Amino acid sequence: MSPAPTSQPDTLAERLDLVRDRIARACELAGRPATEVTLVAVTKTAAPDQIRELIGLGVADLGENRVQQLQQRAAQINEWHSRQLARAEDAARPLPPKLRWHMIGHLQRNKVKPLLPLVSCIHSVDSLRLAEELDACAGKLSQDRRISVLMQVNASEEPQKYGVAVGAAVHLAEQIASMPHLQLVGLMTMAAYDATEKAARFTFSRTRELFEEMKWHRIGGSGFRHLSMGMSGDFEWAIAEGATLVRIGSHLFGGGNQQESLQDEE
Ligand SMILES: *Cc1c(COP(=O)(O)O)cnc(C)c1O
Numbered sequence: 242m243s244p245a246p247t248s249q250p251d252t253l254a255e256r257l258d259l260v261r262d263r264i265a266r267a268c269e270l271a272g273r274p275a276t277e278v279t280l281v282a283v284t285k286t287a288a289p290d291q292i293r294e295l296i297g298l299g300v301a302d303l304g305e306n307r308v309q310q311l312q313q314r315a316a317q318i319n320e321w322h323s324r325q326l327a328r329a330e331d332a333a334r335p336l337p338p339k340l341r342w343h344m345i346g347h348l349q350r351n352k353v354k355p356l357l358p359l360v361s362c363i364h365s366v367d368s369l370r371l372a373e374e375l376d377a378c379a380g381k382l383s384q385d386r387r388i389s390v391l392m393q394v395n396a397s398e399e400p401q402k403y404g405v406a407v408g409a410a411v412h413l414a415e416q417i418a419s420m421p422h423l424q425l426v427g428l429m430t431m432a433a434y435d436a437t438e439k440a441a442r443f444t445f446s447r448t449r450e451l452f453e454e455m456k457w458h459r460i461g462g463s464g465f466r467h468l469s470m471g472m473s474g475d476f477e478w479a480i481a482e483g484a485t486l487v488r489i490g491s492h493l494f495g496g497g498n499q500q501e502s503l504q505d506e507e
Contacts, residue, residue, distance in 0.1 A: 253455075253493065260492050267480035278480055281343050281469075283490030284314065291494055292318055297325075301337030304364075304488050308356050315342050315359045320492025337430040344489055345429075347403045352376040357382055362389040363470045364488075367405045372417045379422035387424035391469050392417060394451060396430045397444040398420070404430065410451050411458065418461045425460065427467025428452050432475050441475045445482035452483075453485050 250256050260280065268275040283304040286294050291433070292303065292314065303318070305311035322340055341361035348356070348365050353374050357361075371477050379388045392414055395404030405413050410428075418425040430448040432441035444469075454470055455461065471479025471485040476487040 245346065249492070249495065249496045253297055255297065256493050257298055257300070260489055263477060264480065264487065267477040270447060271481045273480070277485055281345070281486055281488045282493055283345065283472075284494070285489050286490060287311065287494040288497060289314070289317060295493070296322060297336060297428065299335035301339060301380050302343060302486075304345040304490075306342040306344075308348070308352040310345070312355060312359060318461070325399060333491060343486075343488075346397045346402045357388065360388075362391070362426070364391045365485075366417060367393045367395075367403055368376050369413060369416055372413075372420060373422065376420040376505045377389050387422055389426045389464075390417065391427045391429040391467060392425065393429045394448055396451070397433045397436070397440070399433055402431070403416045407447065407451065411455060411460070414455050414460050415458070420464070422454050426464050427461075428455075429469035429471060429486075431470070432479075436475065438478055441479050442482055443478050445470050445484070447482040482496055 250259060264278055265275045266281060268278055268306075276383060279302055280300065281302040281304040282295055282300050283306070285306055290412050296318070301312075321342060322336075325336055328337070335341045342359055344356060344360050344365065346364065347367060348371060350371055352369075357378050363375070366375065375388060379386070392410065393404040395402045395406055398407065407416065408447070415427060417423055427446055428451060430444060432444040436444065448470060449468060458466060467485045468483050470482070470484045471477075471489065472485040473489050475494040476484070476489060479487060
């Protein structure tokens, strides 16, 4: 299996259809039900109009990799979304009843507090100190809600990459899963930029093996069920290796394959 040719259709609706078809096809090839895989639309290069259009086409899961941009967009887009919901004439459109914002990029501890009220899920927990900060802030926000988090694993073992080392992953997962205000729902990983199929699949299968090992140890309980892996260039391979959340930006919005930059905004 190799990625489909990269000539992209002109409209966002067509590009979304194509991505959805490719996800469905990859699930079929892997013998998995298509309902197992959720598309997280990565909106970091999208214009606000495009985000609204995508939501109008039924996409409910939106991913950003910068806290500041997530804050701005969530404020703007959530407000628009509630207004749309209130308008009866739009009832026929596939407008999702609820939006879910995913923080997918590297997170610094001093940004946790403003971020928490806005996100449904954080994919990038990669240290004990960050997890402790999240747990403490989540506890102050609400005593009975747990924040869903995924632990990011550096399964490609690139030295410059964020993510917990493979050898430390099980222990850290255990610690995160024991925190009262966090719910560890899975693992996230990124294959190397421009990896071959073999290399990308190795990164993904290794993450899945870690995931299976953690399940065997009953880490995270029944809520531990997600593998966030696969981007525009490699999502079909990730689905073949068990991904349940695919994070796709450039195939929807154009803008080329952007890697997470190591430079943060401050
Ligand atoms: C930008 C980004 C994506 C999406 O990448 P595309 O190649 O544009 O699909 C996925 N995950 C993370 C962490 C990102 O920063």
